[in-house]
Amino acid sequence: MGNRRDAFATRREQMGYTQESFGAAVGVEFSTVGRWERGDLTPQPYRRHRIAKALDVSLDELGALLTPPRQTSTVAAVPPDPAEADDMNRRDLLRLFSMTGALLGLPADEAALGDVDRLAGAAHTGMVDTIGTAEFAQLNSHLWRVFVLSPTKAQVLPLARAQLDVLTDSLRRPQTPAIRRRLCELTADLYQLVGEIFFDGDRYTDAAHCYALAATAGREAAASDLWACALTRHAFIAVYERRFAEAVPLLELAADLARRGDPALSTRQWIAAVQAESFAGLGDLDACQRALDMAAEVQHLQGPVHNGGWLRFDGSRLAEERGTCYVNLGRYDLAEAALTDALESDLTARRKAGVLTDLAMIGVHRRDPDQVATYVDAALATARQTGSGVIARKLRGLQPNLAPLLTDQQIQRLDAEITELAGNRAA
Known part of the structure; x- marks a missing residue:
């Protein structure tokens, strides 16, 4: 400091x-x-x-x-730094990563787990019953709701870390096979949430660790949809880093798993939406369009197609996802119609900023500084308000494309503000 x-x-x-x-x-x-x-x-x-x-x-x-005074020999007490608290949470989670990975890799002791009468009589064994797992599930659902509603996603991290402590402690103790599977499901669920928090904070390596553990836990639970969603989130990191070819095989594996899952859920359609963006990044219009058509089938599903947590795809994102694909393909005529339509819907701050940045890219293509400034200013305001690394990275992806317009003063200002935003996040 x-x-x-x-x-x-x-x-x-x-x-x-x-x-x-x-x-x-x-x-x-x-x-x-x-x-x-x-x-x-x-x-x-x-x-x-x-x-x-x-x-x-x-x-x-x-x-x-702005020139600070010289340091004296007497050092004043420094108030706690929020960044230090964040680092402490991160270190605790890194410890949990290794512990959870080890616990999930251990085979369940079927003989010991079958002796329910003996274990039930010993409260100190830490056995969890169905009521306990139901309470864990309720807390997981609550944490997802808080995450969705929080403008600053990192605020949820301490609560999620505490819940992971409880789940990890339960996994290390003898449980019945059914309870262990349920605990693995809940662990896969919560690691996807923590991965989302890290993803929003632009900590992709930490997010990838979370998604890998979520996939392992989903596999241990034999929960195909849960496992597939963890793999899709892992693949999405490559999509966001524009390493589209690396995302394709992960998404194919996720799609294969989803075909074994619940057909009433929107897992297959969500995977198709992410596949569409991968194909767009690779310049394959036909494959992208087929994937978008598959994603649109979510509109024909009946009943509760998602759970509001590790699966939230309900078709409301189709317009913005279609627009992003067309921007990546350079089909700006198709992109603008889809993105303008998306902007009129009820978007979260992060999603709206993504749409605004894509519309700014269309302005760059048209060499229209006013259009670029209108949309980038709005996206910058949202990035500062939320502290979202997803928005900051999206703006940084736009920044090199501003070069042909840098003779315009307002574009110079925007370029400097995007650089400052990146500097603030690195500080």
């Missing part, structure tokens, strides 16, 4: 600004102002004219305000 810039903070207060109002005046979030004042971050040069004007100082005077 850097040295505090108390003079900068004092000047801001003298001018009558709170961190929130100062951020609004200079075009950043209040959290960024706090990081400037703590010395964690330094304002980019292009922002300094607006900052100096708001503080009624010259650029040289602003430079002095």
Whole structure:
């Protein structure tokens, strides 16, 4: 952590600004102002004219305000850093990764597990009954609901880690075969949730570990749909990193598993939607279209086609997914109609930002700086509000395409703001 810039903070207060109002005046979030004042971050040069004007100082005077005092021998107490707490949760989860992997690799002791009477009489063995697994399942479902509703996904991580502790402890103890399978299902479910949190935080390696463990647990539970969804999430990392050829075989395996699963669920259709994006990235329009048609079959399924947790595909994403595919294929005429349609539906912040970024790409293709600025500004605002690494990565993917428009001042500003957003996440 850097040295505090108390003079900068004092000047801001003298001018009558709170961190929130100062951020609004200079075009950043209040959290960024706090990081400037703590010395964690330094304002980019292009922002300094607006900052100096708001503080009624010259650029040289602003430079002095931003120069932290020399360290003294007496070190003040430093408040807890949220990043440190996040790292602690991550270290705990890495420990759980190895422990869970080892436990799932151990064969169940059928002889011991069959002696239910002996085990039931010993409460200290830690056996779980059907009521216990039902309670675990309720908590898992609650955590998924919190995750879906939370603008900042990382807030769910400590709760999910605590629940994984409980499930892992239960797996290490003797259980009946039926209970062990159910615990494996719940573990596969929860590791997919934790993987989603890491994925949103742009920690793809950690997310991949989670999805791999979720797939192993799903296999141990003999739960085809659960297993297939874990593999699909793993493949989606390659899709997002534009390593489309690596995603194809994983998705084929997931599709094969889904064919053994529950035909009333939308597992097969969701896998097809991800396959469509892979084929689009590889430039295969025909295969992409076939996969999109397969994904659209979700609209003909009856009843509860998803569970709101590890499977949430209900067809509401079809327009945006079709639009993303057409953007990757360079079919901007088809993409704009699909994306405009998607923008009119009820989207989460992360999904809306993805649609906005794709529409900005169409503006780049048209060499229309105003269209690019409109959509990128809105996506940047959402990225700052949510802290989503998914949105930040999507914007970084757009950034190299801005090069032909960099003679335009507003495109220069957007390019700098995307760079600053990436810097904030790395800090």
